[in-house]
Structure formats: C-alpha cells, structure tokens
Amino acid sequence: DAKTTQPNSMESNEEEPVHLPCNHSTISGTDYIHWYRQLPSQGPEYVIHGLTSNVNNRMASLAIAEDRKSSTLILHRATLRDAAVYYCIPYGDNAGNMLTFGGGTRLMVKP
Amino acid sequence: EAGVVQSPRYKIIEKKQPVAFWCNPISGHNTLYWYLQNLGQGPELLIRYENEEAVDDSQLPKDRFSAERLKGVDSTLKIQPAELGDSAVYLCASSPGTGVWETQYFGPGTRLLVL
Numbered sequence: 001d002a003k004t005t006q007p008n009s010m011e012s013n014e015e016e017p018v019h020l021p022c023n024h025s026t027i028s029g030t031d032y033i034h035w036y037r038q039l040p041s042q043g044p045e046y047v048i049h050g051l052t053s054n055v056n057n058r059m060a061s062l063a064i065a066e067d068r069k070s071s072t073l074i075l076h077r078a079t080l081r082d083a084a085v086y087y088c089i090p091y092g093d094n095a096g097n098m099l100t101f102g103g104g105t106r107l108m109v110k111p
Numbered sequence: 112e113a114g115v116v117q118s119p120r121y122k123i124i125e126k127k128q129p130v131a132f133w134c135n136p137i138s139g140h141n142t143l144y145w146y147l148q149n150l151g152q153g154p155e156l157l158i159r160y161e162n163e164e165a166v167d168d169s170q171l172p173k174d175r176f177s178a179e180r181l182k183g184v185d186s187t188l189k190i191q192p193a194e195l196g197d198s199a200v201y202l203c204a205s206s207p208g209t210g211v212w213e214t215q216y217f218g219p220g221t222r223l224l225v226l
Contacts, residue, residue, distance in 0.1 A: 008217040030211075031211070036215075042202070043115075043202050043218050044154065044202075044204075044213065044217045044221055045217065046213075049212065068213055079135040087153060091211045098156050098159070098167065099215060100156075101153025101155070103153060
C-alpha cells in the first residue's frame with residue numbers, strides 16, 4: 001500500500017500563499033494523487049488530483065515531483081475559509097482502489 | 112444539484128440499542144460508500160457499493176453492522192446492538208463510477224453518541 005507523510009499542522013496568514021507538502025515515496029506508477037480537505041463539522045470535499053503533470057483548478061494547484069514521490073498542494077491566497085484538515089491520498093490499484101485517509105495536515109489561517 | 116443527503120445529523124442512544132443511518136447519494140451516481148470517522152482521525156472505509164452490490168465490505172464488522180442499498184439508490188447502515196466504541200461520525204459518499212480519477216462527494220455525516 002502507498003503510504004503518505006504529511007506535517008501534522010501548518011499555519012498561514014490570510015491572503016498569503018500556502019504550500020502543503022506530501023511524501024508518497026511508495027506510490028505506484030498508475031496511482032493518482034488525490035487531495036481532499038475537511039472543514040470543521042463537515043464531510044471531506046475534493047480539492048484536486050493528478051497523475052504526473054502539474055494541475056490547476058479554481059481551488060488550488062497541484063505540483064507533482066518528477067519522480068512522483070512527493071507532491072505539493074498550493075493555495076494561492078489563503079482565506080479564513082481554507083482552515084481545514086488537508087489529506088493527500090494516493091488512489092489506484094496499488095492503493096487498493098480505495099481512498100485511505102491518513103492523519104492529514106491541519107491548516108490554520110490567521111487574519 | 113443536490114449533494115449527498117444523510118439523516119439524521121445527530122443521534123444519541125444508549126448502548127445495546129439499535130440505530131440506523133440513511134443516505135441518499137447524488138442522482139446518477141452508481142457507487143456509494145460508507146465511512147467511519149473517529150475523533151481526530153481520517154475517515155475509514157466500511158463498505159462500498161456498485162449499484163446494489165456490495166463489492167468491498169472487508170472493513171465492516173459484520174457481527175453488529177449491516178448495510179443495504181435497495182434498488183441501487185438510497186442506502187441504510189445499521190448497528191445492532193450499539194456499543195460505546197461505536198461513537199463516531201458516519202459518512203456517506205458517492206461517485207459516478209469507480210475509476211481512480213473519480214471524485215467522491217461526501218455528505219455531512221451522522222454524529223453518533225452511544226451512552
């Protein structure tokens with residue numbers, strides 16, 4: 001199974017960029033890298049996913065290392081509503097074809 | 112478009128009582144998931160349905176937990192009898208299919224407290 005390592009917590013100031021790192025050194029070549037986040041008292045919500053190339057959407061950007069052993073979720077301008085737990089999840093055949101949520105990174109945003 | 116609907120949002124019961132949670136997935140989503148989330152931890156998959164068929168229930172404690180998805184739409188998760196350790200949030204999610212590029216859409220969860 002693909003294992004992930006994320007910082008337990010990070011802090012950011014409002015309106016500044018945030019880079020959330022994730023190590024997934026045992027990821028297989030066909031596993032996608034998904035990011036979800038969970039706001040307080042809500043279910044997780046999808047943020048972004050990618051396979052090899054960097055990806056952008058309206059919520060965030062995902063930078064994937066060339067060797068795919070790590071990735072970074074980038075929030076370009078953090079807002080107070082971005083305070084949540086962020087989960088990095090390899091998803092594919094090697095990951096059991098299921099989302100396996102680890103501990104995630106708790107992002108705190110200061111005004 | 113309506114999201115995943117779960118009810119009730121909160122439930123308090125005494126131990127040894129039965130309890131049931133209901134989930135209505137997003138219309139057209141063939142795949143439905145039930146997750147368990149303990150305090151301070153990430154969600155853990157209990158069971159996955161593809162239409163009416165439970166295709167992955169290896170994490171479901173079958174001595175007291177049961178689930179069904181009649182007609183491949185709504186689903187019910189039941190615990191009988193409940194134990195103190197079952198206090199947690201029960202999350203339902205759905206996705207259009209089972210591809211690893213698919214997004215899972217989660218409901219708000221049912222928070223269960225067993226006294």
